Amino acid sequence: MTDDFAPRPHLRDHPDWRYLLQEYYELYRYLPSGGSTRIRAHQRHVREAIGRVLKANPLIQTQPPATKPVTAHLKRALDEGRGDRMGPMIRAFESVQADLSWQYGYEKVPKGLVGSYAYAEIAGPQGPVVTEDIILGVVLFGPGCTYPAHAHRGITESYVCLSGAVSENHQGVYVPGSMIFNPPEHLHRITVGMNEPALLAYAWMGARDDLLDQKMVFTRKRKDDVR
Template sequence: MSAAEYAELRLSDRPDWLYLLREFQELYRRRSAGGSKPIRSHMKAVRDAIGKVIAADAPVRPRAPETKPVTAHFARALDNGRMQVTGSVVRSLEHVAPELSWLYGYDKVPAGLGRKYAYAEIAGPFGPVVSEHVILGLVLFGPSCTYPAHAHDGLTESYVTLSGSVSENDAGVFAPGSLIFNPPGRTHRITTADHEPSLLAYAWHGPAEVLSGQKMVFSRPRGARKRSST
């Protein structure tokens, strides 16, 4: 299929992407907000944003498939996730897995992290499913990974654990089905289990200009000059 033909495709032409978006929408419908009004509001905002993308029959503009060293763990993460409470999302992911473009998102990746981390977008301003309302994607961590402290200015972020388990800021362990919420500007650091990979879905919600202009930067260590980080 030519690039011009790909450019004309929409969700209705690519049902595997449509089904995956619906699975993401259900992730944010079935999870409990735990009585938290900010989390409940974020979950509704993400659901509504996905609904707008689906109703618009959004364009699907696949990126060139790309792997990173950590994607050697992807099959294991999928295997571990199939029988979890989020298994329907994992099974839907398998149908688009060969098309995913795994990226770092940082100009400079800390030593060692390049073998234990990568992300792949599902929807956003730059595709594959084109959306100005929300960014959806996946983060894959290898075993014994420390994802350094960072924050996101001007948008709310959440993760839903699909496979494996993680800790954020050493405040509890998040097993499959757990939702982690980060309001704008909250600095967070993620660590993973010693012997298994972890696969997380994520959603970013905020103004269109913020979503399209996000630059990912790790926070500086204590004692270094302060710098805005996202």
């Protein structure tokens, strides 16, 4: 006897993954847009995409769990976020964290990032929640991390800070409950406070071909291009 014909697991079979998607939906429903029509439209598009995923009841396709050196800071990041307004999201994330596959996303990782950065996808073409409508995930930065300048072709990106504090392009500080919005091709660099890690949820929106073919590449620019 084999399991070749066993039913494949779907989202409704795994409530913890469904609850996590619902928390993403709530983030993009209630976080303020600061009066920006572009950010408000992005928030709506993310909610609509998550709504389609929830309705479609897609496959759950987990990868083998994997850690990276920076995940040694994950407990601290979760502890710091649990008591804040991001608590419901943190608790939903904790319920699936044992099944996450933390990745670098680059064929050649800059030496300075090896111990201070990793991301884990929650939904996307590669799973764990299999969809081509959106990519959702979390990124963990260690204390003092500088994430080099980069841009995304055809992708509208947003981060929601869950714990810690970060700055993008040295233009303001983002703390739990803050959203960072990056339109396509926008060059951005992230820096992290020296004393605490930072955990951010992210959403990528774009055409399906762009989501399927997105490559993680750093952009080399003159020093005065990003300040």
